[in-house]
Amino acid sequence: MTKIMSPEELEQELRAIGAERYHDKHPFHKLLHGGKLNKGQVQAWALNRYCYQSAVPRKDAALISRSHDREIRRDWVHRILDHDGYGEEEGGIERWLVLTDGLGLDRDYVVSMKGALPATRFAVEAYVNFVREKTLVEAIASSLTELFASRLIAVRLDALRRHYPWLQAGLGYFEARLSQAPEDARFAFEWAYEHARTREDQELVARALISKCDILWAQLDALYFAYVEPGWPPPGAFQPES
Amino acid sequence: MTKIMSPEELEQELRAIGAERYHDKHPFHKLLHGGKLNKGQVQAWALNRYCYQSAVPRKDAALISRSHDREIRRDWVHRILDHDGYGEEEGGIERWLVLTDGLGLDRDYVVSMKGALPATRFAVEAYVNFVREKTLVEAIASSLTELFASRLIAVRLDALRRHYPWLQAGLGYFEARLSQAPEDARFAFEWAYEHARTREDQELVARALISKCDILWAQLDALYFAYVEPGWPPPGAFQPES
Numbered sequence: 001m002t003k004i005m006s007p008e009e010l011e012q013e014l015r016a017i018g019a020e021r022y023h024d025k026h027p028f029h030k031l032l033h034g035g036k037l038n039k040g041q042v043q044a045w046a047l048n049r050y051c052y053q054s055a056v057p058r059k060d061a062a063l064i065s066r067s068h069d070r071e072i073r074r075d076w077v078h079r080i081l082d083h084d085g086y087g088e089e090e091g092g093i094e095r096w097l098v099l100t101d102g103l104g105l106d107r108d109y110v111v112s113m114k115g116a117l118p119a120t121r122f123a124v125e126a127y128v129n130f131v132r133e134k135t136l137v138e139a140i141a142s143s144l145t146e147l148f149a150s151r152l153i154a155v156r157l158d159a160l161r162r163h164y165p166w167l168q169a170g171l172g173y174f175e176a177r178l179s180q181a182p183e184d185a186r187f188a189f190e191w192a193y194e195h196a197r198t199r200e201d202q203e204l205v206a207r208a209l210i211s212k213c214d215i216l217w218a219q220l221d222a223l224y225f226a227y228v229e230p231g232w233p234p235p236g237a238f239q240p241e242s
Numbered sequence: 243m244t245k246i247m248s249p250e251e252l253e254q255e256l257r258a259i260g261a262e263r264y265h266d267k268h269p270f271h272k273l274l275h276g277g278k279l280n281k282g283q284v285q286a287w288a289l290n291r292y293c294y295q296s297a298v299p300r301k302d303a304a305l306i307s308r309s310h311d312r313e314i315r316r317d318w319v320h321r322i323l324d325h326d327g328y329g330e331e332e333g334g335i336e337r338w339l340v341l342t343d344g345l346g347l348d349r350d351y352v353v354s355m356k357g358a359l360p361a362t363r364f365a366v367e368a369y370v371n372f373v374r375e376k377t378l379v380e381a382i383a384s385s386l387t388e389l390f391a392s393r394l395i396a397v398r399l400d401a402l403r404r405h406y407p408w409l410q411a412g413l414g415y416f417e418a419r420l421s422q423a424p425e426d427a428r429f430a431f432e433w434a435y436e437h438a439r440t441r442e443d444q445e446l447v448a449r450a451l452i453s454k455c456d457i458l459w460a461q462l463d464a465l466y467f468a469y470v471e472p473g474w475p476p477p478g479a480f481q482p483e484s
Contacts, residue, residue: 057315058307064322065303065374070335073299074326077319080306084316093312132307 002199010193010202011147014209018148021213024155028220028228033155035163040240042164043103044227046096047110047238048120048219053096053173054111055124057083062132063139075187082180092173099170115238119222127215134208137201141192141208145216146185153177244441252435252444253389256451260390263455266397270462273470275397277405282482284406285345286469288338289352289480290362290461295338295415296353297366299325304374305381317429324422334415341412357480361464369457376450379443383434383450387458388427395419 005013023029031037032045060079067073085091100110109115131139157174160167196202226233233239247255265271273279274287302321309315327333342352351357373381399416402409438444468475475481 054310054312057312058309061303061305061307061315063303065300065307065370067300068296070296070299070326073303073322074328074333077322077326077328080315080319080322084312084319086316086319091316128307 004199005202007193010205011189013206014144014147017206017209017213018145021210021217022145022148022152023213023216023220024148024152026217026220028224031228033159035159038240039103040242041227042167043105043240044238045223046100046103047105048116048223050096050100050110051113051116051120051124052219053083053093055128057093059128059131062128063136066136066139072191079184082176092176095173095176099167099173102167102170114236117222117226117237118234120219123215123218123222127212130208130211130215135204137192137195138204138208140188141205142212143188144185144192144209145212146181147189149181149185150178153181246441247444249435252447253431255448256386256389256431259448259451259455260387263452263459264387264390264394265455265458265462266390266394268459268462270466270470275401277401280482281345283469284409285347285482286480287465288342288345289347290358290465292338292342292352293355293358293362293366294461295325295335297370299335301370301373304370305378308378308381314433321426324418334418337415337418341409341415344409344412356478359464359468359479360476362461365457365460365464369454372450372453372457377446379434379437380446380450382430383447384454385430386427386434386451387454388423389431391423391427392420395423
């Protein structure tokens with residue numbers, strides 16, 4: 001029971017967590033990918049998801065600020081550059097805003113996050129704080145949802161192209177992530193495996209992944225409640241035009 | 243008394259702080275730049291200063307992790323890349339290790355920081371924590387010692403070349419900083435001026451600069467005490483060969 005897992009066993013355990021808890025299983029994503037959402041609901045998804053995208057560089061910088069190991073900092077920093085952009089490169093946050101532009105949302109409104117659900121912001125800040133406060137192994141393990149991301153992104157790209165043709169111009173974000181996510185996941189898994197030296201540490205890795213799945217899932221619960229069923233956006237939140 | 247300062251007035255106030263408190267005035271630097279230190283003392287300086295160099299990317303990542311403004315993150319991240327290196331670029335920490343190599347210090351020993359003075363480590367971590375915990379304006383203002391750095395670096399490069407010819411191969415760090423520091427200082431000053439909206443905020447900017455000067459000064463006091471006069475390295479600290 002307390003025997004240390006091999007890399008294969010740990011990966012299998014993490015994949016079992018993903019199979020049960022990753023947000024590709026969430027009913028909101030099933031509606032999104034099945035072409036069942038109207039434009040207002042897709043708008044609500046995109047402007048809430050902006051909160052998450054825009055927090056990612058803060059989360060990754062928090063992780064770098066905690067590492068005394070130059071090698072991991074040198075690797076991890078590309079995640080900040082991928083999202084914020086650097087020099088000529090526009091970055092993922094800018095690409096996400098191209099998506100919200102394509103949905104007819106005002107850019108200042110999206111960036112202000114004034115229309116985002118409070119529950120979204122709470123979940124996103126919980127992620128930043130998790131990375132700030134937990135051990136470095138847990139912080140890194142919380143990125144391991146990327147083990148499951150590329151399949152979800154591929155499914156989503158296909159679904160969005162088919163069901164929401166008016167979104168076409170805004171899909172650059174997902175196209176870039178298709179190649180970024182698998183490399184990042186492999187690096188993080190190997191680092192976590194190497195630094196989780198006991199069975200207890202490995203359990204922390206698994207629990208960090210569960211926490212991250214919870215953070216992603218909670219965002220979709222809030223979207224579903226506000227914009228699908230019963231459809232009660234809280235006071236001040238984005239109201240789709242009817 | 244509570245009138246807001248113009249950019250020129252604030253810069254003048256900051257330069258007055260530098261004139262009184264920046265560590266170019268410290269007796270240890272006067273010895274270093276006057277060619278009055280022996281090799282063991284230069285070794286002690288370089289291996290203690292490594293602690294500071296190696297903490298800079300953690301400090302800058304902490305700053306980035308606190309900013310919700312993508313523009314400042316996009317600018318500030320180059321400081322991490324400058325120090326840690328990125329891809330083919332070796333970075334300032336690696337260049338500092340070339341300097342300690344040139345001094346005949348074992349690289350693992352330097353990186354382990356086991357020989358560094360505890361007072362150095364306390365001062366360096368005080369800097370990282372200052373940036374983590376104070377307001378973003380204060381965090382950014384604490385970098386403003388770079389207003390004074392390029393003159394010090396130019397003086398130092400010249401002095402080290404003249405007085406310590408055996409250091410020649412290790413001076414790449416300073417050569418790179420000659421061009422980096424002035425640009426960084428200008429950007430940080432302008433940002434701080436723009437975001438310190440009241441006289442009280444401007445006083446915080448000035449006090450942040452004083453705190454940073456204290457952090458740099460304390461490191462040289464500790465070096466002087468341990469390796470010059472009375473010359474009492476604490477238990478466990480680096481002992482030059484006599």
